[in-house]
Every structure is written in C-alpha cells, then in structure tokens.
Amino acid sequence: MFHCTIIMKITKNKFIVPLTVLVIGVGLLSSCGPSKKEKEEQEQTVRDENAIDTPTVALLPIQKGKLSSTIAVPGELVPYQEVDLYAKVNSYVKTLLVDIGSQVHQGQLLVQLEAPEINSQLAEADSRIKQYDAIYYASKATYDRLLSTSKIPGTVSQNDLELAEAKKNSDLANVEAAKSSYKEVAANLAYLQIRAPFDGVITARNINLGAYVGPGRSNDPLLVLQDQKRMRLVISVPESSTGGLSDKDHVTFSVQALPNRKFTAQVKRLAGALDTKLRSEQVEMDVYNTNKDLLPHMFAEVDIPLPSRDSAFIVPKTAVVTSTEKVFIIKVVNNHTQWVNVKKGLSSGTLTEVYGDINEGDQIVKDASEEIRDGSSIKVKPADAKAAEQSAGVGQPGNNKPVTTGH
Structure with a gap:
C-alpha cells in the first residue's frame, strides 16, 4: 500500500498557484511509488517462482561398483553335541559316580544300575543252552551211528537215516536259539552301566542313590551331557540376505554377559x-570355547557380512526417492528430468545399490525429491558443470573405477 501526503498552500497571487500545484503533483508521484523493502520482496518472489519452474541441481554420473554391507541378526549358542541319558531297563541306582559340572571322557562309567532279576534270567538262559546242547549231542550221536551202519547195504532204511538227520538239525537250531536268548539277557546287563558317549560336561542330574529308574518311569533323563569345548552358533538369515553368504565367510558376534x-x-x-x-535360511558356525567363556544356550548378536556378488550401480542415498507409489531416481537428459523406477539393493553408509533402466555414465540428480517434477527443465550448479563435462566418458572402458565400500 502506498501512502501519499498532499500539502496545499493557498495564496492570493494567481501566478504562484499553478507552480505550487505542479510541485505538489511531483511530490505526489514520488511519495506514492513502492518502497525498497517491497521491491526486494517482489524480486524474491520472482526468484522463488523461477526456482520452482527451473530448479538448480547438482548432478553426478552413475558408476558401477561392489558394495559390502552387514546385517545384525540374533543367534543362539548351542552345544556341538548334547545327549540325554536314560535307563533302558527297570532297575535301581546302585552307584552314582558324577554330579553337575563333572568333566567326563568318552567311555567313562557314570552310573551303575542294579537289577537282580536280570541275573536270574541270565542263569536260566545259560541252563537252557546246556539242556539243548545235551539233546543235540544225543541226536547227533544217533545220526552218526545210523550213518555208519547204513554203509552196509540193507541194514538201515533211507527214511530212518533222513529222520535222524532232521532231528539232529532241529536240536542244533534249538541250541543256537538258546544262545541268542542268553546274549539278549547279557545285553541287558550291559545296559545297567551308563557310560559317556563323548567327552563333555554333566549339566543336569535327576537321580539319587537307590532311585528306581527305567522306561516309562519319568520323562526326565538320568543325566544330561554336553560338549562345550566346541559349540554351534545358530542363526536364521532373512530371505532377502541369503544370496551373499558362503561357507568361507566369517562373522563376528557378542553376548550380553561379555559386552566388551x-x-x-x-x-x-x-x-x-x-x-x-x-x-529364512538356517546357518551354523562352529565356535571353539577352549577357555569356557561362553555357555550353551546364550543369545548372541551376530553381524553378518553381505558382500555384493554382482557389479551394481552405486549411488548416494540422497539420489533415491522413496514415495508411497514408487522408488525412483531422477535422470537428466538435455537439461530435462526423467523419473526412472529402480529397485534398491544393499546399503552401506551413505551409498546404496540400485537396479533399473539406467546405464553407466548417466547423469542423475544428487539430491532428488518429488518437488523436481518429471519432464521439467533444470539448471546445473556452476560448481558441477565442469564435472558433468568430464563425466561424458564415464561409460567408456578404463575411464571409471568401481566403487567398493564397506560398513
């Protein structure tokens, strides 16, 4: 709004009045013009409108490279070997030779059980063997005599000889069956001794001297044995990150008990x-725990390296726009913008991988946003003009170097 002040002076001299009116008119035009502040505001408005219509942006060329990254996943430390020891036969605990925390070796006797009825069964099986042995020797002797006599023609019929041979073979089969029964009972005697199947540590004990144990007596094992010198670190890798792992990779991890x-x-x-x-894919790592710093079933925070296996386009994260509808970068051709849909790959630091309809050496907007509309004209920042000219040969072999970074 312009403010004008009109000052009129009335005089009797008719020749002075017109000159006064002229001076007043000049003063009126001068005082009614825009102020300096208003002119600056108008100029700023014009600049803002021009900036929207033709934004000034920084450009950079797209380059190929390999990007390394890591992801953090939870894991669990489990014993390399773990076994629950049960009693196979009904018996009583006669001797308990270990306790929780005992270090044991493969084959070491841990528990001695007692079952008196097994000794009786073993004696019975032994007597049965001797009984069938006597019967067999008698039938064998009969067959041998008939066979010897049959060499004189007409003394022994062929039928009697065959019956004697069949009786001998039957009695021999009974002897073998009795021996098998004896071995079965003797095997039960071996089950009365609980031995360690491998080197490890006893981590649980659920029995005491004199306890009655056996199949169906309890769901709890007599003892739990774990191999803690070597453990398995078990993790589940998300589907999107499974392509970068191999059996030659190393991972780092930490546990809450030893945060440093x-x-x-x-x-x-x-x-x-x-x-x-x-x-997800289950992955296992071997962890050697010679100092016993780690305990089984600890939770671990695992950092998994994810090296890129293919050469991808590497761009700053600021060059990628993620909207509710699409993910895109802004390519510049002849000072005009083109929105190009892309898919993001690995990210590390300020860089990320992108895949899409783009070529090495294409110029893209470094700091992209949805405000830079598709198809609009742009201006290149003067500081980037020389770099844009030099990047014309980026796509030619030998003119660019792969970008490799890690996190």
Whole structure:
C-alpha cells in the first residue's frame, strides 16, 4: 500500500498557484511509488517462482561398483553335541559316580544300575543252552551211528537215516536259539552301566542313590551331557540376505554377559532351503570355547557380512526417492528430468545399490525429491558443470573405477 501526503498552500497571487500545484503533483508521484523493502520482496518472489519452474541441481554420473554391507541378526549358542541319558531297563541306582559340572571322557562309567532279576534270567538262559546242547549231542550221536551202519547195504532204511538227520538239525537250531536268548539277557546287563558317549560336561542330574529308574518311569533323563569345548552358533538369515553368504565367510558376534568382547566364527553349514514359517535360511558356525567363556544356550548378536556378488550401480542415498507409489531416481537428459523406477539393493553408509533402466555414465540428480517434477527443465550448479563435462566418458572402458565400500 502506498501512502501519499498532499500539502496545499493557498495564496492570493494567481501566478504562484499553478507552480505550487505542479510541485505538489511531483511530490505526489514520488511519495506514492513502492518502497525498497517491497521491491526486494517482489524480486524474491520472482526468484522463488523461477526456482520452482527451473530448479538448480547438482548432478553426478552413475558408476558401477561392489558394495559390502552387514546385517545384525540374533543367534543362539548351542552345544556341538548334547545327549540325554536314560535307563533302558527297570532297575535301581546302585552307584552314582558324577554330579553337575563333572568333566567326563568318552567311555567313562557314570552310573551303575542294579537289577537282580536280570541275573536270574541270565542263569536260566545259560541252563537252557546246556539242556539243548545235551539233546543235540544225543541226536547227533544217533545220526552218526545210523550213518555208519547204513554203509552196509540193507541194514538201515533211507527214511530212518533222513529222520535222524532232521532231528539232529532241529536240536542244533534249538541250541543256537538258546544262545541268542542268553546274549539278549547279557545285553541287558550291559545296559545297567551308563557310560559317556563323548567327552563333555554333566549339566543336569535327576537321580539319587537307590532311585528306581527305567522306561516309562519319568520323562526326565538320568543325566544330561554336553560338549562345550566346541559349540554351534545358530542363526536364521532373512530371505532377502541369503544370496551373499558362503561357507568361507566369517562373522563376528557378542553376548550380553561379555559386552566388551567380540568373537569370531566361520560359517560351516548352510541349510540350503528356507524355513516355511520364518522365510529364512538356517546357518551354523562352529565356535571353539577352549577357555569356557561362553555357555550353551546364550543369545548372541551376530553381524553378518553381505558382500555384493554382482557389479551394481552405486549411488548416494540422497539420489533415491522413496514415495508411497514408487522408488525412483531422477535422470537428466538435455537439461530435462526423467523419473526412472529402480529397485534398491544393499546399503552401506551413505551409498546404496540400485537396479533399473539406467546405464553407466548417466547423469542423475544428487539430491532428488518429488518437488523436481518429471519432464521439467533444470539448471546445473556452476560448481558441477565442469564435472558433468568430464563425466561424458564415464561409460567408456578404463575411464571409471568401481566403487567398493564397506560398513
């Protein structure tokens, strides 16, 4: 709004009045013009409108490279070997030679059980063997005499000789059956001794001296034995990150009990299939626990390296626009913008991988946003003009170097 002040002076001299009116008119035009502040505001408005219509942006060429990244996943430390020891036969605990925390070796006797009825069964089986042995020797002797006599023609019929041979063979079969029964009972005697199947530590004990144990007596094992010198670090890798792992990779992990320490393990086993519920692949690493710093079933925070296996286009994260409808970058051709749909790959630091209809050496907007509309004209920042000219040969062999970075 312009403010005008009109000052009129009335005089009797008729020749002075017109000159006064002229001066007043000049003053009126001068005082009614825009102020300096208003002119600056108008100029700023014009600049803002021009900036929207023709934004000034920084450009950079797209380059190929390999991007390394890591993801953090939870894992669990489990014993390399773990076994629950049960009693196979009904018996009583006669001797208990270990307790929780005992270090044992393969084949070491842990528990001696007692079952008096097994001794009686063993004696019975032994007597049965001797009985069938006597019967067999008698039938064998009969057959041998008939066979010897039959060499004189007409003394023994062929039928009698065959019946004697069949009786001998039957009695021999009874002897073998009795011996098998004896071995079965003797095997039960071996089950009365609980021995360690491998080197490890007793981590649970659910029995005492004199306890009655056996099949169906309890769901709890007599003892639990774990191999803690070597453990398995088990993790589940999400489907999107399974392509970068191999059995030669190493991972680092930490546990809550030792937050200031980092442990290293090598990938040993990959499931090779996805879990249908979690949509992830199970991966195992071997962890050597010679100092016993780690305990079984600890939870671990595992950092998994995800190196890129293919050469991808590497761009700053600021060059990728993620909207509710699409993910795109803004390519510049002849000072005009083109929205190009892309898919993001690995990310590390300020860089990310992108895949789409783009070529090496294409110029893209470094700081992209939805405000830079598709098809609009742009201006290149003066500081980037020389770099844009030099990047004309980026796509030619030998003119660019792959970008490799890690996190």
